[in-house]
Amino acid sequence: MNVERLHQVLRRPIISEKSTNAAESSRQVVFEVLTDATKNEIKTAVEGLFDVSVEGVQVINVRGKVKRFGKTPGKRTNWKKAYVRLAEGDDIDFLGSGA
Amino acid sequence: MDVSVENTGAIGRKMTVKIPAADFDQNIESRLATLAKTVKLPGFRPGKVPLKVVEARYSEQVLHEAAEELISSSYHDAVVQESVETAGPPSIEPKTMTRGEDLEYVATFEVFPQIPRTDIAGTSIVRKSCQPEEEDVTRTIETLRKRRTIWEAGESAAEEGDRLLIDFKGSVNGEPFEGGEAENYPVILGGSTLLPEFEAQLTDLKTGDQGTVDLTFPEDYPNEELAGQPAKFSVDVREVAKPKLPEIDEDFIKSFGVEEGTDEAFRNQILANLEKECSQKVRSDTHEAVMEALLLGNDFEVPETLIREETERAVTAARGQMQQQGLPADTPVDPEQFRNSAERRVRLGLVMHTIVKQREIKPDDNAVRQRLEDMASSYDDPQQFIKWYSEDRSRLSQVEAAVVEDQVVEALLTDADVTDSEVSFEDLMNPTVPDIAQS
Numbered sequence: 001m002n003v004e005r006l007h008q009v010l011r012r013p014i015i016s017e018k019s020t021n022a023a024e025s026s027r028q029v030v031f032e033v034l035t036d037a038t039k040n041e042i043k044t045a046v047e048g049l050f051d052v053s054v055e056g057v058q059v060i061n062v063r064g065k066v067k068r069f070g071k072t073p074g075k076r077t078n079w080k081k082a083y084v085r086l087a088e089g090d091d092i093d094f095l096g097s098g099a
Numbered sequence: 100m101d102v103s104v105e106n107t108g109a110i111g112r113k114m115t116v117k118i119p120a121a122d123f124d125q126n127i128e129s130r131l132a133t134l135a136k137t138v139k140l141p142g143f144r145p146g147k148v149p150l151k152v153v154e155a156r157y158s159e160q161v162l163h164e165a166a167e168e169l170i171s172s173s174y175h176d177a178v179v180q181e182s183v184e185t186a187g188p189p190s191i192e193p194k195t196m197t198r199g200e201d202l203e204y205v206a207t208f209e210v211f212p213q214i215p216r217t218d219i220a221g222t223s224i225v226r227k228s229c230q231p232e233e234e235d236v237t238r239t240i241e242t243l244r245k246r247r248t249i250w251e252a253g254e255s256a257a258e259e260g261d262r263l264l265i266d267f268k269g270s271v272n273g274e275p276f277e278g279g280e281a282e283n284y285p286v287i288l289g290g291s292t293l294l295p296e297f298e299a300q301l302t303d304l305k306t307g308d309q310g311t312v313d314l315t316f317p318e319d320y321p322n323e324e325l326a327g328q329p330a331k332f333s334v335d336v337r338e339v340a341k342p343k344l345p346e347i348d349e350d351f352i353k354s355f356g357v358e359e360g361t362d363e364a365f366r367n368q369i370l371a372n373l374e375k376e377c378s379q380k381v382r383s384d385t386h387e388a389v390m391e392a393l394l395l396g397n398d399f400e401v402p403e404t405l406i407r408e409e410t411e412r413a414v415t416a417a418r419g420q421m422q423q424q425g426l427p428a429d430t431p432v433d434p435e436q437f438r439n440s441a442e443r444r445v446r447l448g449l450v451m452h453t454i455v456k457q458r459e460i461k462p463d464d465n466a467v468r469q470r471l472e473d474m475a476s477s478y479d480d481p482q483q484f485i486k487w488y489s490e491d492r493s494r495l496s497q498v499e500a501a502v503v504e505d506q507v508v509e510a511l512l513t514d515a516d517v518t519d520s521e522v523s524f525e526d527l528m529n530p531t532v533p534d535i536a537q538s
Contacts, residue, residue, distance in 0.1 A: 014142070015142055015152070016141075016142030016143060017142065017143050017144065017147055017148075017149075019142075020149050020151075020152060
């Protein structure tokens with residue numbers, strides 16, 4: 001696994017009600033990741049980029065919504081979401097409050 | 100709340116206020132809590148944003164808001180606690196503003212100065228009095244006649260005092276210039292409406308005459324392009340009119356609102372007016388003299404903020420006046436030119452304020468009513484005028500302020516060394532030596 005690939009795997013963190021709940025109840029952080037990323041890649045990427053240790057990764061394929069513009073049918077692209085469980089004591093702060 | 104005040108001058112003060120970290124924190128927390136209920140963020144339903152997220156995003160803003168609120172409220176408390184009387188708003192400089200620490204700030208402001216003297220004991224004041232005479236009445240009637248001058252067009256040559264209606268066209272070096280042309284322009288010879296040279300050359304012209312006027316614009320002529328230039332005007336005289344003073348007859352008298360139309364009633368009316376004018380002038384002269392005496396030798400430092408405020412008011416007033424004269428609103432006004440008079444007003448205001456407080460002078464109800472009636476008497480419906488004034492607190496307080504001022508002057512005059520002097524009406528109205536130059 002080359003380093004460049006690892007930088008691309010994580011597309012963005014997801015900050016929402018559900019993700020904050022997950023962070024509080026089960027130490028999970030949520031990312032949008034490349035659709036072809038593997039759990040292993042995600043784990044290595046998170047550990048490498050945020051300097052934390054990862055306990056486990058759950059992924060889900062999110063189907064893009066079907067949207068129409070008048071008669072024209074349209075579809076948003078599918079994407080992949082990853083729930084990454086961090087080891088006890090580790091935390092990633094996306095909000096920048098502690099900085 | 101920890102407050103310490105430090106003197107930085109006769110009237111300058113520096114106040115350091117410290118607010119405990121707990122109070123500061125609590126204020127921030129409660130602000131965040133209210134904010135969390137209303138804030139909208141993508142990914143969260145409205146009002147469901149966790150406090151932690153809100154804090155991360157808005158802490159900076161909330162910190163400032165909280166500091167601002169605490170500063171303004173604690174400043175007020177601190178002023179009361181230290182019982183200082185501030186003149187004008189403070190300038191506030193926060194020293195520390197971090198969450199979890201004490202909030203500390205420094206407010207610099209000025210206090211009202213101690214007035215060294217609040218009486219005019221021993222100062223000599225000349226109180227004038229005057230009774231208009233028959234001849235003053237006659238003189239006034241003459242002025243009125245002159246104001247109603249009737250112009251009678253005639254065929255004779257124009258001489259000093261006559262009014263001409265002229266058309267003129269002027270040119271400099273053969274070129275017409277702006278403002279050098281007019282039609283049906285009234286000129287009174289010797290009235291210096293035009294350049295004296297111009298008027299001199301109009302003398303001896305008759306109705307229908309055409310003439311030319313050669314002159315050189317003076318070096319100090321306001322229009323720089325024309326100053327010092329020789330110019331040629333061609334002039335058509337439309338009319339030469341001689342002045343004729345109106346007769347003092349019934350119509351003349353009635354036109355001044357004297358219903359009876361008799362000479363006697365007219366003279367009485369004028370005499371009454373002159374007397375009124377007299378007493379007003381005497382009052383304002385005495386007033387002025389007392390004020391001047393109050394300021395003399397009364398040296399104290401005046402709060403800069405007050406002077407600046409007063410100067411600003413003067414500038415605004417001047418701007419308004421200029422606008423009425425049709426000058427553009429953005430004409431530059433130099434505040435410096437109003438500064439001295441503004442400072443004088445502020446000084447007087449401070450002295451008066453202290454006197455009123457010291458002597459516990461309150462507006463006398465009877466005097467207020469009297470003054471209102473005086474003011475109302477020149478209106479068609481005095482009752483309505485009085486009502487209009489009495490109903491509004493701010494308008495009434497204006498009148499009360501004037502009455503209080505009179506009372507102060509009265510009170511001050513009792514300790515002063517007052518000399519009464521009778522002067523003639525003429526001398527009172529046109530004093531040769533300014534009254535205030537005494538002592």
